[in-house]
Each structure stands twice: as C-alpha cells, then as structure tokens.
Amino acid sequence: MASKQTKKYQQPTATSINVESSVLLSLIRHTSENYPSLFSGSLLGFEDDEGSIDITHAYPFPYADQYEGGSFRSRSGAKYQQEILDSLKKLEYGVDFQGWFQSTVSGNFVTTQLIEGLAQQQLTNKNAFILIHNMSSIGKEVELKALRLSEGFIGAYIDGKWKSKDLESNKVSYLNIFDELPINIHNQHLVNLYLAGLKDEAKTEKEFDVLNLSSNQNVTAQLLESLYSQVDSYNYDQNNFNYYQRQNQKEVSKITQWKQQRKLENLERAKRGEKELDPEEWRSIFRLPSEPSRYNNMLHSHAIDVLADDILKKCDEELTKSFAIERKLTSAEN
Amino acid sequence: MPVESSFMHLVRPNVAAPGVPSATGPSSVKIHAPAVFQILEIISKQVLSSDKRIIGTLLGIRSDDGSEFEIRDAFMVPCNETGDSLSIEDSTHKTLYQLYKKAHPKESVLGWFGSSNQIDNTTGLIHDFYSKGSDRAYPYPAIYLNVEYLKDGQISSPELSVYIGAAVGKPIATNVPIGWKTASTNNSYIFTPIPHHVINGSVTEKIAFNTLKEKSVNTTSFVLDSDYSFLSSQLEQVTANIDRLIQEIDTKVASGAASDRELDLLRLLSSTLLNKPQLLTNLAELERLFRDHNQDVIMIEYLTKAVKEQIELSARLTANAEADKKY
Numbered sequence: 001m002a003s004k005q006t007k008k009y010q011q012p013t014a015t016s017i018n019v020e021s022s023v024l025l026s027l028i029r030h031t032s033e034n035y036p037s038l039f040s041g042s043l044l045g046f047e048d049d050e051g052s053i054d055i056t057h058a059y060p061f062p063y064a065d066q067y068e069g070g071s072f073r074s075r076s077g078a079k080y081q082q083e084i085l086d087s088l089k090k091l092e093y094g095v096d097f098q099g100w101f102q103s104t105v106s107g108n109f110v111t112t113q114l115i116e117g118l119a120q121q122q123l124t125n126k127n128a129f130i131l132i133h134n135m136s137s138i139g140k141e142v143e144l145k146a147l148r149l150s151e152g153f154i155g156a157y158i159d160g161k162w163k164s165k166d167l168e169s170n171k172v173s174y175l176n177i178f179d180e181l182p183i184n185i186h187n188q189h190l191v192n193l194y195l196a197g198l199k200d201e202a203k204t205e206k207e208f209d210v211l212n213l214s215s216n217q218n219v220t221a222q223l224l225e226s227l228y229s230q231v232d233s234y235n236y237d238q239n240n241f242n243y244y245q246r247q248n249q250k251e252v253s254k255i256t257q258w259k260q261q262r263k264l265e266n267l268e269r270a271k272r273g274e275k276e277l278d279p280e281e282w283r284s285i286f287r288l289p290s291e292p293s294r295y296n297n298m299l300h301s302h303a304i305d306v307l308a309d310d311i312l313k314k315c316d317e318e319l320t321k322s323f324a325i326e327r328k329l330t331s332a333e334n
Numbered sequence: 335m336p337v338e339s340s341f342m343h344l345v346r347p348n349v350a351a352p353g354v355p356s357a358t359g360p361s362s363v364k365i366h367a368p369a370v371f372q373i374l375e376i377i378s379k380q381v382l383s384s385d386k387r388i389i390g391t392l393l394g395i396r397s398d399d400g401s402e403f404e405i406r407d408a409f410m411v412p413c414n415e416t417g418d419s420l421s422i423e424d425s426t427h428k429t430l431y432q433l434y435k436k437a438h439p440k441e442s443v444l445g446w447f448g449s450s451n452q453i454d455n456t457t458g459l460i461h462d463f464y465s466k467g468s469d470r471a472y473p474y475p476a477i478y479l480n481v482e483y484l485k486d487g488q489i490s491s492p493e494l495s496v497y498i499g500a501a502v503g504k505p506i507a508t509n510v511p512i513g514w515k516t517a518s519t520n521n522s523y524i525f526t527p528i529p530h531h532v533i534n535g536s537v538t539e540k541i542a543f544n545t546l547k548e549k550s551v552n553t554t555s556f557v558l559d560s561d562y563s564f565l566s567s568q569l570e571q572v573t574a575n576i577d578r579l580i581q582e583i584d585t586k587v588a589s590g591a592a593s594d595r596e597l598d599l600l601r602l603l604s605s606t607l608l609n610k611p612q613l614l615t616n617l618a619e620l621e622r623l624f625r626d627h628n629q630d631v632i633m634i635e636y637l638t639k640a641v642k643e644q645i646e647l648s649a650r651l652t653a654n655a656e657a658d659k660k661y
Contacts, residue, residue: 018555021546022371025539026407029368032538041437056375062436080436087429091410139537141564142545164656174649185546186555190374190483190492195547197491203571206537207544210568220634231641238648245655291656301645308642315635317565319628326624330617 009154010126016052016182017129017146018045021191023058028142030060031103031133037064040071040102042081043131044088044095053098053127054186059084068104069114072121099146101131107306108226110177110299118149119157129181136219136310140210147178162293174301213321216314223314227307234300240292247289258282363403363477363496363530367543369394370532374492376410377449377481389413389460391427392444392479393434400474403444407434411446413460420459431469443470445477451484453497458523461499465523475500478525494532497525 023043031039041060047053061071061080071077081097088095100117102109109132121128127148134143149157152172159166167173187195209215259282266276373390380388394406409430413422431443446464450457457478464476471477475498483492501523534540549556586596613620 020371020375021550022368022375024546025371025542026368028542029366029535029539032536059433060437080433083429084433087426087433090426091412140541142538142542164653168653168657173653174645182557184555184557185549187546187550188375188378190378190489191371192550193483193489193491194370194374195550198547203544207541208568208572209537210565211572224634227638227641234645241652248659294652297649301649304645305642308638311638312635315631315638318631319635320565322624322628322631326621326628329614330621330624 009123009151009158011151012122012126012148014047014051014053014127014129014181016184017131018048018052018054018184018186019131020054020056021185021187023055024144024185027058027101027131027133030058031101031135032138034064035103035135035138036105038066038068038070038103040065040069040077040100042084042097043099043101044085045098046095047098047127052184053129055098055131056093056095057088058101065102067113068102068109068111069117072100072117073113097125098127099129099131101133103133103135105226106134106136106223106310107230107303110303110306112296112299115149115177115299119154122149122154131183134310136223136314137210139206140215144183146181146183148181150176150179153177162295162298163291164294167294167298172298174298174305177298177302210317211321213318213325216318220311220314220318223307223311227304227311230300230303230307234297234304237296237300241294241297244289244292251286251288255282255286258285361401361403361498361528363405363479363528364533365405365479365494365496365530366394366407367532367534367539369405369408370494372408373447373479373481376408377483377492379410380449387413387415387448387450387456389422389446389448391431391464392447392477393431393438393441394444395441396444396474403477405444405479406441407438408447409434415456418455420456422460422463424463428469443476445471445479447479447481449481449483451482453480453525457525458499461523461525465499465501477528479530494530496528496530498528499523499525 027041030041039060041058043055044057044059045053045055059081061077063071063076065071085095085097099121102114114130118128118130129146129148132145132147134145137143150172152170153176155170156162156166156172159170259279262277262279262281266279269276369392376390377388380386388410390408390410392405392408395404396402411422411427411430413420435441443464446460448457448460461476461478464470464478466472478497478499480495480497481492482495483489534543583600613623
C-alpha cells in the first residue's frame with residue numbers, strides 16, 4: 001500500500017459515460033472472442049462540456065491478462081497505450097486516455113491490482129473509470145458497467161491504514177467501494193442512417209439461448225466455484241482478524257485487572273495517608289495489538305457480494321423458466 | 335446484409351501476375367459489424383465543403399488461397415491531394431498497423447476504404463499504394479471498400495461496395511517512390527466488384543448489434559442497462575414470433591394457397607411438435623424431475639443468500655466491535 005500520497009484527489013466531474021457504438025461492438029467482439037482468456041485495454045476519448053466522457057476508441061492490450069487489472073500497472077501496457085495515443089494525436093483526433101476496459105467473470109474483477117491501478121489513475125485524472133464486461137452471461141446477454149472508486153474509498157486509500165475507524169470516518173464499506181456511472185450508447189448520424197437502412201434479419205436460436213432451460217448450468221457452476229474461492233480467501237483474512245480480536249480481548253482483560261488492583265492499592269494508600277499511584281500507568285505497561293488492515297476483507301466481501309447477486313440472478317431466471325416449462329408440459333397432457 | 339446484385343467471376347485478378355487467370359473460385363468479403371461502424375465513424379469526419387478525401391486501412395484475415403476476406407478493423411490514414419498528385423502518410427499507416435499487429439498477430443492489411451462517388455485516377459493511385467510494398471496487402475491483391483453516402487449532394491443512407499483491383503499493363507519499376515504520382519509509373523487498375531456481407535462474430539456481439547438496431551431508431555443515444563428485463567423482452571419476442579407464425583398459417587389455410595414448400599415446412603413443424611421423447615408422456619416422473627431440479631436451484635439460492643448475509647453481518651459486527659473498543 002502506498003503510504004505517502006503526493007497527488008491530491010479531486011472530485012470527479014463526469015456524471016455519465018458516452019460510448020460510440022463502434023467501440024461497444026469492437027470491445028465486445030474482442031472480449032468475447034477471447035473468452036475465457038481475460039483481456040483489458042485502454043479507452044480513449046474526450047470529456048465534453050455537459051459532464052460526460054465520450055469514448056471514441058478502444059484498444060485492447062496485446063496480451064491476455066492472468067488476472068483482472070494485470071495490465072494496468074505493467075510497463076508494456078502503459079507503453080502500448082502511449083504509442084497508440086501518440087499516433088492518434090497525429091491524426092488530429094484530439095483524444096486522451098480516459099479509462100480502461102476489463103473483461104471478467106462476475107465479481108472476480110475486484111483484485112488488488114485493479115483497485116491499485118484505478119486508484120492511482122483517479123488521483124492523476126479525476127474522471128478515470130473502468131468499464132467492466134461481465135462474461136458470466138456470454139452468448140446470452142451483454143452486461144457492461146462503468147465503475148469508478150467512490151470518494152470515501154479514495155479517502156481511505158490516501159490514509160492507507162484501512163482500520164475500522166478509518167473506514168468509519170471515510171464512510172466506506174464493502175458495499176460502496178465503487179460508484180456506478182450510467183452508460184449511454186451514442187451513434188454517429190451516418191451509423192444511424194446505416195442501421196435504419198438495414199433489413200430485419202431472422203434471429204437464430206442461439207440468440208435466444210437465455211430462454212433455454214439448462215443454458216445457465218455451466219455458468220452457475222463456474223460462478224459457485226469462484227464464490228468458494230473468494231470465500232476461502234475471505235476466511236483466510238478473517239482468521240488473522242479473529243486472532244487479533246482474541247489478542248485484544250486478552251490484553252483488555254489484563255488491563256481491567258490491573259486497573260482494579262491499582263484502585264484497591266490506591267484506596268489502601270489513601271487510608272494510610274500515602275500519595276496515590278498514577279492510575280494511568282497501565283499505558284506504559286501494556287501494549288494493545290494494532291488492528292490489521294481491513295483492505296483485503298473489503299475487496300473479498302465486495303467480490304462475494306457481486307458473485308452472490310449474479311448467482312441469484314441466474315437462479316431466478318432458471319426458476320422462472322423451469323416453472324413456466326413445467327406448467328406447460330404437465331398441463332398439456334390433461 | 336447480402337447485396338442484391340449477383341456476381342459472376344470468370345477471372346480472379348492477381349497482382350503478381352496481372353491479367354493471368356488464377357484457378358481459384360470467386361472472392362467474397364465478410365465485413366465485421368464493428369469495422370463497418372468504425373469506417374462510418376471515420377467517414378463522418380469528412381468535411382464536405384473542403385472535399386478532402388478520407389481514406390483508411392482495412393485490417394483483417396484472408397483465407398489461405400486468398401479468395402475470402404474478413405474485414406475486422408479499420409483505421410484512418412491521412413492523405414493530401416494537391417492537384418494531380420497525392421501523398422499518403424506512410425508513417426502513420428505503418429505505426430498504427432504495427433501497433434494493431436501487436437494485439438492481433440494473425441491479422442494483416444487487406445486493402446483500403448474511401449468514400450467517393452466514382453472510381454477515378456486517384457482511386458488507382460491509392461490502390462497502387464496499398465498493393466505494393468511491405469506492411470501492405472502485397473503479395474495478395476488489395477481490396478477497396480467504398481462507402482457512398484452522397485446522392486446529388488444530399489446525405490443518404492450509406493451504401494457499401496467492395497472491389498478487388500488488378501493491375502493492367504506493364505508493371506512499374508521498383509525504385510519509384512510509392513504513393514507519389516510520377517509521370518511514368520503505371521497505376522492502372524481494373525476494379526472488379528465482389529460480393530460482401532456484414533457479419534457479427536460472436537453471439538454476444540450479435541445481441542449487442544440487435545440492441546443497437548432496436549434502440550437507436552430516431553435517436554442518437556440510449557442508455558445501456560442490464561437487468562432482469564432482458565429475459566422478459568426476449569420472451570416477448572419469442573411470443574411475438576409464434577403469434578406471427580400462427581397468423582401466417584391461419585391466413586394460408588383460409589385462402590388455401592399454400593405452396594409445396596410451405597406445406598413441407600408445416601409438416602416439419604408438426605412432426606417436431608408431435609415427436610417427443612418418452613419421458614414427456616410419463617407425467618409423474620416428469621413432475622418429480624422438475625420438482626427435484628427446482629429444489630436444487632432454490633437450495634443454491636438459499637445458500638448463496640446465506641453467504642451474502644453472513645458477509646454483511648460480519649462487516650457490521652466488526653464495525654460495531656471496533657467502535658465499542660474501550661482503549
């Protein structure tokens with residue numbers, strides 16, 4: 001964790017993200033073609049006067065990520081990004097780096113690397129954000145969301161201690177690590193004209209895969225596995241914390257005992273007319289253990305929360321389909 | 335979007351041996367939807383009054399025999415026309431291509447795109463640039479994608495057409511700087527139209543494309559959201575499809591004017607519907623299976639909810655415990 005921050009955090013001014021339709025499509029193509037490899041890349045565009053960020057270009061990083069956020073802080077990624085930007089500047093595009101996109105499966109994107117990269121970026125560029133493409137419903141539905149770290153989280157990040165009272169004072173919990181921004185899809189007029197000129201094509205069965213009864217099976221299993229591993233990591237971290245709490249408890253009871261004793265002693269001394277001993281002396285005798293960082297706990301909690309929501313969504317869909325199909329099949333016979 | 339006009343290829347042109355027919359069949363081009371959008375966006379930047387030409391490089395894959403093309407991406411390359419000569423910024427083309435190549439090692443330059451109303455001398459000049467030299471289409475023939483969106487000075491629905499170019503006449507000397515119009519070079523090309531269609535790579539992409547098509551009627555932007563409504567909207571579409579089918583069948587039956595093909599289709603439909611696995615007739619078993627399945631799903635939901643709530647509980651308890659600390 002970076003302990004000293006020289007950069008100053010500024011509140012973001014952008015309230016929404018405008019994405020060109022070509023960016024949307026090429027991003028989705030790149031991430032879904034390479035699934036299950038994870039890919040990320042830079043989003044280039046500009047800020048407009050109405051408080052939103054317009055994304056006009058997306059360039060994937062040359063190599064797949066081993067984990068989410070892996071390329072953000074890597075030197076090769078940054079170099080590639082800069083080269084692209086330089087060449088686009090030559091074309092007089094007037095675009096700048098605005099954020100990243102990252103493909104992921106459900107809540108797995110909450111990694112320290114991704115958070116670290118995004119936090120550093122938000123400290124330099126107040127409107128930096130990340131576009132998360134959730135691949136858990138690949139082939140069925142497009143799930144994109146634009147996120148940036150909340151003000152409270154950045155506050156705690158700058159403090160860098162991640163103790164419960166820091167979290168409390170920054171009003172941040174695992175539920176509000178991120179702020180979500182609405183995504184607008186924007187078409188150039190020519191694109192609109194082109195779309196309007198298209199004939200309706202017959203849709204194939206594949207596009208209705210979401211309606212297939214068993215289409216979620218693999219995904220649910222995969223999500224559950226991710227959930228297990230997140231819960232495991234969570235428990236690992238929680239063990240440390242439990243250890244701390246037990247230690248703390250022990251010390252606290254020792255201090256209480258000591259205080260009790262000192263009180264009695266002082267009473268005795270008062271009776272004898274002697275000078276009282278300092279009742280605050282315990283501070284130099286006992287050392288309370290310091291609270292371990294809650295940082296990992298927060299990240300795992302958030303990942304678990306997102307994963308759980310996705311699993312619940314899949315299960316709800318599954319139940320809806322299952323009940324509908326069951327009723328149809330069993331009533332048709334009667 | 336298949337092009338209506340039909341194509342007949344007798345000769346597939348070739349750069350290496352101009353005018354010599356090659357044995358392979360006709361060429362065809364698949365254009366990925368993101369590439370079309372990108373090209374259209376680049377072309378939108380054209381300033382009509384100054385009539386500056388906008389061109390760019392097409393990137394993608396070609397099949398081993400060079401007869402099939404897949405245009406997957408495109409970028410703009412600046413070019414300047416002064417009178418009769420033309421300069422293309424080779425360095426921009428080169429750097430952008432090299433950068434693109436890093437992320438997409440399997441793809442290469444296929445040709446170029448532009449937006450003009452006619453094929454003229456300059457078209458040949460640009461084509462010459464893309465047909466020769468390293469980092470370009472050579473040794474394969476370059477293709478040329480034209481987007482025509484001006485009709486009688488009015489902006490209209492853009493029309494795509496793809497050509498493959500073959501050099502005619504005596505090949506030029508190799509030491510002539512490429513892309514520059516010099517008096518003696520040969521840059522005459524025959525542009526043969528080839529069929530193309532726009533495709534979507536993956537299913538997810540197609541879903542996104544359809545969403546774009548449905549939502550961007552009479553508006554230039556809309557909000558992308560992902561929630562439960564997706565399932566119901568898909569259901570509605572299927573229901574609408576079935577309704578349409580039933581209506582179609584009804585009208586055909588009423589008029590008694592069904593053709594053989596339609597009858598075959600109906601037979602196929604009814605046999606698919608009637609032909610069901612044994613399991614479906616065993617109602618008790620079927621119900622049991624469904625019940626088991628639903629219970630499994632509900633169990634997963636229940637446990638997941640329990641985990642979710644545990645996490646929240648733990649966070650709250652920890653916060654409380656730490657806030658209540660005495661020392």
